[in-house]
Amino acid sequence: MMNRLVERMRRLWDEFWFEPASPLNLTWVRSLVALHALWMMFSRNYAAVSGLPIFWISIPSGLRWRYLLFPGHPVFEQSLQTIAIIALVCVALGVLPRVACVVASLLVYHLAPLETFIWTPTPFARGLTLTPLILVVLACAPGAGGYQLWPRSPASDHEPSWRYGWPLRLTWLFVAQIYLFAAFAKAEASGWRWSSAESIRRWLLVFALDPRWRFHSLAFWLAAHPTLCLIIGIVTVVLEWSVVLAVFSKIARAILLPVLLAFAVGIMLILSIHVGETWLVLTFLDVDRLAQRLRAWKRPGGASGHQCGLNSFGGAGRRCGVQHVTGNVLDESEQIEGQLCGPARCQ
C-alpha cells in the first residue's frame, strides 16, 4: 500500500517536472531575463555606492561577507558590473549561454544588494531578486543550438524535451512565489483585515496625500468609493493566492499573464509602487505557440490560420497542402509542406 503510494507520488512528480517543453520557450525566458536584468543594470550604478564608505557605517561585518561587499573599491566593482553586463548580453544573444548564465548570476547576486545595502540586506522588489535564481536554473538546461548564436548545434534541438521543461517550471514557480508569499505575508501580518475597505482606503490616502509620489488622482478617486476599495482588497488577495496556478496550468498562464501585467501597471498608477520583478510574468508567454501561429498565418493562403488543405481538398483533407494539388496527386512541394506541418497542427 505504502509502496504504491510512493510509486504514484514519484510518477506524479516526474510527469509534472519532466513534461517536455519547447526549446524556443526556454530561449525566450533566457533572453527575457537577461534583457530585464540589463535594463536594471543600465538604470543603476551599483558600483558607485562602493566608493562612499561613510554610508557603510551601520552595515555589520557578517552582512558584508554574505555578499562579499566591502567599501572603497568602486573601480573593482565597476569592472564586475561591466563583466556582468557582458555576461547578460551573451545570455540574451545565446553566446555560450550556460557559462554566461552562471557568471551573470553570481555577479548579480554580488551587485544587486548595493541598491539597498546601506540600510537593509534584502533588495527584494528592486528588480533583480529572481535574476540570480533563474539564471542558474536556466544554465542547467542544455543550449538549444538552433536558437542560439554560438555554439550552434543540430536542428534536432528544436524538438520539445523534458530537459527544457523543468527549468521553465521552476522559473514560473519563482515568479508565482512573489504573489504567493505576498499573500501569505498579508494573511500572517494582518489577516482578513488587510482586504477591508477601511484598510485599502487608508493605503490609498497615504499615497495620494503625499506630494512626493508621482501619481495621486486615481488613488484619491478610489479612496472616495468604499465599495471599490473593498473590491480592490478582495481581488488583490484572491489574485495573489491564485497565481500559483500558473505553475501547473497552461490555461492559467494564458489568463494570468495579461491580468498580472494590468495589475502591475495599476499598482504603479494608483500607488506609485514599482516591483521590478513582476515584469518577469512575461515568462508565462508561450512563444512557441505564437511562432506556430505566425508561421501558419504567413503561409500562402494562411490568413485563415490552420485551415489546412480545406480549400484544396474540398474539406476532406487533413494535410497541410494548399496550392499545388492536381487531381488526387500531391506534388512535391505540397508533400514537404505536409511533413513540416505536424499532424497535431493540421487537425
Next chain:
Amino acid sequence: MTYLIAALGFAGFVILGLIVIIAGGRGEAVSRRWINCFIAYILGVSFLAGISQRDLWPFSYWRLMQRVGPTEVSDSAYAVVQAVAVTSNGDEYPIDYRAWEPFTYEELLTWLMRNVNSLSGPARDSVGAFLLKKTESARLAARAGQWPGVVTRRLRDLAAPSHLLLARRWQNRDDVPNTAFVGIRLYWEHWNVETRARDPAAMRRTILYTFPAQQ
C-alpha cells in the same frame, strides 16, 4: 546567523546547479537524480523563506504591503521624511529624487532616517556635505535644462523606475532657484490620514537633520 543561513542557502543552490550541469553528460538516470535533488532543494529553501518570513535573499519572503493601511503617519509607525534644499535667503525647495544618484533616493532617505542622528559630529557633517554637493550639481544641471540624475541620464524616461515612483520635482529650469543651495534639511512629517484627507494642510513637521548645523 540569518546572514550565514542565507549565504549558505545560495551557495548550496549554486553548487547543486553546477552538479546538475556536470551530471547532464552522464546519462539520463544520473542527470534526473541530481535534478530531483536540485528541485527539492529549491522548493525547501524558497518555501522556508516564504513560510518563515525570513530574509534569505535571493530566496525572498516577498513582504509587500502586508500591514493594514496606517491611520497615522509619524516617526514611529509609518514614517515619512521630506528632504528640502535651502537657499541663502532661507527659501526651501523640495529635492528631486534624481539629485542623489547613484543612490536611490528612498533608500538613502531611509538610511538617513535611521542613522543620521547616531553619527558622530564630523561624520554627520561629511554626510551633509555630500548631500549638499549632489543637490547643488543637480540644481545646476536642471538650470541648464539637463537631466538632474547622473545615472538615469543614460536612459532618461526609459530607465527602470526605482521601487517607489517619485514625482519629478525639477522638470523645468524655473523649478530650481538661480542661486546656489547652501543647506539641506530633513523633516519628519506627522499627520492623521483621515484628518489630512479632509484638510491637506493638517500636518506637522519636526526637524530630523539640518546641514550646516548652525542654519
